Amino acid sequence: MKFEEYKTLGFTNWCVENRTTIYIFTFIITLAGFMVYNNLPKEQFPDIKIPQIYINTIYFGTAPADIENTINKPIEKQLKSLNGVKKIKSNALQDVSVILVEFTPDVAVEVALQRVRDAIDKAKTDLPQNLDSGPTAQDVNFSEFPIMNVNIAGNFSLKQLKQYAEDLQDGIEALPEITRVDILGALNREIQINVNLDRMKSTGLTFYDIQTAIQSENINVSGGELNVEGVRRTLRVKGEYTNVADMANIRIRTSTGATIRLGDVAEVSDNFEEQQDFARLANKSVITLNVIKRSGENLVEAADKIETVIADFKENRFPPGLDVKITADQSIQTRADLHDLINTVVLGFIFVVMVLMFFMGVRDAIFVGLSVPLSALVAFVMMPIIGPLVGTEFTLNTIVLFAFLLGIGLVVDDAIVVIENTHRLFNNHKDWTIQQAVKAAAGEVFIPVLSGTLTTIAPFFPLLFWTGIVGEFMKFMPLTLIITLGASLFVAYVMNPVFAVSFMGRHEDEKEAHDTSFKAIRRPLIILIVAAALGYLIDRGVGNFFVFILILWIFNHYILTPRILVPFQDKLLPSLKNGYRKLIDWLLRGWRPVVAIVLVFGLLIFTFVLTGIVQPKVLFFPSGDPDYVYVYNKLPIGTDARVTDSVTKIIEKRVFDVLEKEKAMDMVNSVIANVGKNAGDPYNPDRSATPHKSKVTVAFVYGTERGGRSSETILRKIRDAVKGIPGAEISVEREAVGPPTGKPISIEISGDDFAILQKLEKDVLQKVQQSGIEGIDQLRSDLVTNKPEIVIDINREKAQREGISSQQIALAVRTALFGLEVSKFRDDKDEYPIMVRLEKDDREQIEKLLSLNIVYRDMIMGGALRQVPITSVADIHYSTTFSQINRQDQSRIVTLGSDVLPGYNANEIVSQIEALIQDMDVPNGYIIKMGGEQEEQNESMAFLGTAFGAAILLIYLILATQFNSVVKPFIIFFTILLSLIGVLLGFIIFNKDFSIIMSGVGIIALAGIVVKNGILLIEFIEELRGRGYPMREAIIEGGAIRLTPVLLTASAAVLGLVPLALGITVDFVGLFRNLEPHLIVGGPSSVFWNILAWTIIFGLTFSTLLTLIMVPCMYYVNERIRDKWFRKGKQEVINPNWQNETI
Known part of the structure; x- marks a missing residue:
């Protein structure tokens, strides 16, 4: 075809003609992107905002039963009439009422908070008039988790230690990033x-x-102002006491x-006040400051500022001998995870560029690879703009970074197709200029590239509507991917064409210009040596980086390009294409296409049957070695805090004995004990003092610093060691993985009569115990009646x-x-309060x-x-x-909860328990069901199923619009089924665990990724048929020509995820600065994500290989059927000169 016969794109043409403007624009985007990146708050996980409202009320001296009747019921009565209420939970404890109201996702948090406050105002007429505090309503903020503990100890009086703690509290709270600092283990002063x-x-x-x-x-009263000799002076009666001892002289008049x-x-x-809480660090009493960060603030910067404040206090304000130590510093984990993920992103980028080099050469591979950082920088620029539009604020966290990592192999797809098509047209049309090749190539593939990008984005769009805690936690991944993939389309059609015009050459010209003499490399060599020398003046790492580039450049010039890449492109790649032509030519004969389709359908059925037989282990969220181990201790209600403290000391000793016996002290960062306060689940803290509870927290060093030893082993040893303490209910747990969702085993029994609830509770416990279900840690009820x-x-x-x-x-x-x-x-x-009571x-x-x-x-x-x-x-x-009365949706509720022992599957245990529950005789008005993690899991599964259906529908609409056909989209849809075969067989063969969230998201993502290959094949086959190629030859030649971009895009996506799947990370800063790469395989940062990575790798690899075979076969069979049944008498229009066409 002549250049004039090709369709071109106006905006790409303009970019090619105005290259200087585009280069300036690219520089501005790069600069702005780096600025936004540096200013984004850094944190481990995103802040979660969901329409849940807490209502807290304090009524000292009131029993749980009275709290239920006088506070909870009147407030619940008003809450149930509010629009948008999904669930109401309440807890009546000694002195405290806590009510949680959950609204449907369509209700904004601010609106929900105002509705609850209005309901409280209506309920106040039915509440006691002498409440000590509340009712106060506040939204649930998961950023309330402490970012670090600051521990103070020394040989000082309690009053002095408390004063030092309060001074440091004021200093830290003055930081703009900090919401508040809670003091634990200190005595509160009172008169x-x-x-x-x-x-x-x-x-x-x-x-x-x-x-x-x-x-x-004890009173100060202002008497107004008095004019004294022309000066107005304030008159004030000052009667407040300044000395406590003087208060003993107050005269009290009797009735006589x-x-x-x-x-x-x-x-x-x-x-x-009487001490109700204790804190210890490494067996030494301390006062602990729990530091709470403001939502959306930079965790890393906040931690740095806190350390600066502490250093200033120690140097200028604290006396010698006062020890201040930071523990449970979340910034350490955040820095390490972000550092590892960023290095994994860089490593994935290197892998992608390496595979591009084999197919496109070094020069083309580099500027195609540039689409990765450029797309990321464009995405960073867009984040502050798009975030407020969708009601969120972006931070740099592991979810966002993983989205970039997942996108590494996807964002180059558009650039690969455009540049590969440009390279092909430029080499096939010897009379064309590079400008003509770029314009024609961009126009020729615009529709399939646009459709491919839209179909890749489509599956992520429904994920934006994911509700609940898990949805809020995960939504930054699809949002980041949508922005990044949209940016990649912009880069592919605005920046990459300009790079191609400036740097692309014809293949034979590049080979002829490849002079291996020293004279040819002298100038670049001198430039790189000078750059390295200047780099060493700036920093050792910069100098080493340029030396590394110099070595790579010499290696490429003398070995990589002439001895590896050129032979691959001149011999192996053409042989691969010819072999593919012969394979498709052989398949498209007789009944072979039908046989191939039947065999693949048989493989699909076999895969589903095999999955049902093998049944891979199913998880909700994946987990690796714990970073924290919590030992929870609960004594009988009413136990004095000092008794609880003495039992906790026994637990601490046993924990230290385990650590010493296992020689694991170097694995541990700190061991902290809390009694009375901060003794509950960090994600679901107690709202009142609990003197009968305590917690021992073992914090491990970062995973890469444990010398290959497993903290899971330590957890099991501790669990065995703390057994057998009389009267103590002890559970040993790890930190929550992902968003907080409750216990993996949670049985909820609801109704009104406590007598019936207690009977049902005992029946359930008895049935579970008699059934012998293995893997249940300790199934315990939250109903305690022995207070x-x-x-x-x-x-x-x-x-x-x-x-x-x-x-x-x-x-x-x-x-x-x-x-x-x-x-x-x-x-x-x-x-300070002045308290009147009887003497002790x-x-x-x-x-x-x-x-x-x-x-x-x-x-x-x-x-x-x-x-x-x-x-x-x-x-x-x-x-x-009752020590606590729980209610849900105006009914009392009793919950039986347990963790799952290592090596067992929660879903299998839950299935067995559900079978037991179904056989029970439950009275009318009473319900027994699974809750906790299982409830959240069922909601997530239901949503992911709906999201998958919505994704399929969106993809179908895009494809039907592109091809103007009802049937052809189904040919492409077959690639999704092929990916499912790959996913299931991959998990079975390699014995991988299946995660409902991660694997589910991966399968939905695959739906958009794999169809892109089908689009490229069918679109070009249709293009060739439009030029007059016979159908069979169009299929063969179209597949052969599109073989390179299909293999390239799939290989790039797979190799981009390999570092994450294997947990490979390299410390590039350490590599260049100290020549210490710290190569790690199976790093802790990959544990959370590797299942999703393997899902895409298995599905995309298998689907790509079969797509290259099955799409031509299905297209051929479809066209033959249409010719026989719907096009009777119509002859195919064939160009007699089709063999002479330059493609």
Whole structure:
């Protein structure tokens, strides 16, 4: 064909004609991309924002049953009427109410928060009026996880250590990246008014009298302004105490008119709250500061600034001997993961360029390979623009980096097709200029390239609508890929044509110009030597880099190109094409195409049957060796914190014994113990103090620094070592992998009557235990009914006869035992509560507590004061009650949960449990179902199935539009089935675990990737038939011509993922700076992603090989059927000179 007969693209033509403008534009994009990259916040995983709202209420001294009735039920009643509510969960604990409201994904977080606040306002009329705090509503923010622990210890008083901790807390909280810093293991200062019961009774005083006296004296009041000699001065009455001891002299007037000194009936002391939490680091008591980062802020920068603040405090403000140590620093893991993934991206890029060199030569391979960094830089520029449009903010995290890694082999596809077509046309049309070849090549393949890019993007588009925690966690991958693949199309048609015009030569010209004499390399050699010398003046690594480039250049000039690449392109590649022509020519004879199709369908059926027989292990999220091991300890409800602490010390000793016996101390970064606070799951922390709980955290060094030893082995050893402690429920777990989804085994029993719930709970436990299902760690219920309780039963008749209300008795007991904050004591730095209660000996004796007098005026007796002891109107009895009452969607719920032992599959265990549940006789109104991780897994599976269907539909619409045919898209769709064969056989043959999330996303991604090869084949076959080629010859020649881009695009995609699949990483900075590459195979950063990588590698490799055979066969059979049944009498139009056509 002549150049004038080719279709060209106006914008590509303009770019070719205005190359200087494009080079300037490319420089600007590069500069802007690097700026955005440097400014993006760095973190390990993205911040998750979902429409879930927490409601917290504090009501001290209130039992869980009363919390349920007085707080949870009234609020739930208002919440259930809100639009968009998906689920309501509530927890009634001692003193605390926690309600979680989950909305449907279409409700914005801000809207959900406002709706909940409005519901709370409506419910307030039904709530107790003397709540200590709340109800307060806040959105669930998964960035609330501490980014590090700062531990302070030394030979100082508790008051001094607390002061140092508070000073450092203020310093860290002043950083803009930090939300707050929580202090654990410290004693909180309070001013205590401990009243002697006997003295208070003898004087006739009441708590109210003491409260009124303190509030009347400890007060500052502004009196306004006074004009004094023309100057307006503020008048202020200053009555607040500055010395705690002076408060003992407060005079309290009795009902008889006498005055009593406060110090005569109570001890006034500057003291601390009773310690309810402890923290230790390596068996030494510490005060721990948990540092919480603001959502969207740079984790790495925040950690660096915190270290600077700590260094400044240690140098200028802290005394010698005060130890400050950072543990559980998330920035270390984040730096390592990002570093490894970035190096893996670079290694994948190198692999892609290497395969391009074999097919295209070094020069063309380099500027095609440039489409990878250029597409990434264009994507970085677009991220701050697109992010707000889709309601999110981009950060540089492992999800985004993996998307770039997945895209390495995909973003070059468009450039490969355009440049390979340019190279072919330029070499076939000797009379054409390079400008003409570029313009014709870009126009000829624009439609298939555009369709291929759209079909590659299409499967990722439905993933943007993935709901729930998992969806929020994963959505940055499809979003990043869509932006990057869109950028690759832009680069392929704007920048790559300009590079081709500037640098591409004809194949024979390049061979003739390849002079191996020293004279030919003298100038580049001198330039590289000078660059290396200047580089060494800047940095050793820069100099080594240019020396490395020099060595590679010499190697390419004398060995790679003349001895490897040229023979491959001149001999092996043409032989491969000729062999392919002969194979297709042989296949397209007689019934062979039909036989081939039948055989492949048989292979498909065989693969599905084999998968059902073998049944690969199915995971939700993949996991590797743990970075953290948590030892959770729970003692009976009511256990004192000091008793829990003593048990925790036993656990700590056993943990250290394991580490020493296994010689694993060098694998461990820290061992931290927490008692009372911070003793629960980091992703689902307790909302109140839990003195009966503790946690020991073993933090390991980064995976590559463990000397090849497994932390999973240490976890198992610790699990065995901590068994057998009487009265303690101990579980040993690893950190959550991926987003928090709950226990892998979670059985939910819901209803209203606790008696029936308890019976069902016992029945389920018994059935599971009797069934002998293996792999269950410890199946435990969250329903605890043994919380000790003393119930005061008020005789209402007697109380009313005396004129005493239940509220008076309750307030008196609450004040005597728990205490009442009557005022604040302020110093230069802070304010502290002044608490009135009975002294310790009185409040710890139930007999003395109940002898407390209720003082009131008897109006029948002329207003005379009367004192009535509580025992005269009330009795007591000892009982047990619920420690926590959980509800879901207005029904009580009991959950049985367990982890899965190593080596067992959660899905298999869940299937067996579900079979047991189905056989149970469950009363009406009660439900038993699987929840937790299984519930999230079922939702994800349902979504991925829907997303796959939507992807297929989108791809079909694109293909039907391109080919204007209903049938031809189904030929291309067959490549998707071929990829499934490859995926399933690959997982079976290589004994890989199948991950619902990672493998599911990989299969959906494959649907778009593999059809691109089919598009390239059929589009060019149709092109040749349009030029008058006979059908059979068009199929053979079209397949042979498109063999190179098909193999190139598939090889690039596969090789780009090989480093991630094998966990290969090279430290390129270390390589050039210190000549230490730190080559790692099976690195920890690949564990989370390698299943997805293998899914694409297996599917794409198998699909590409069979696509080159099956698409021609299916196209041929389809056309023969159409000729026989739908084109009767129509002759194929053949160009008599088709053999002389220059393709």
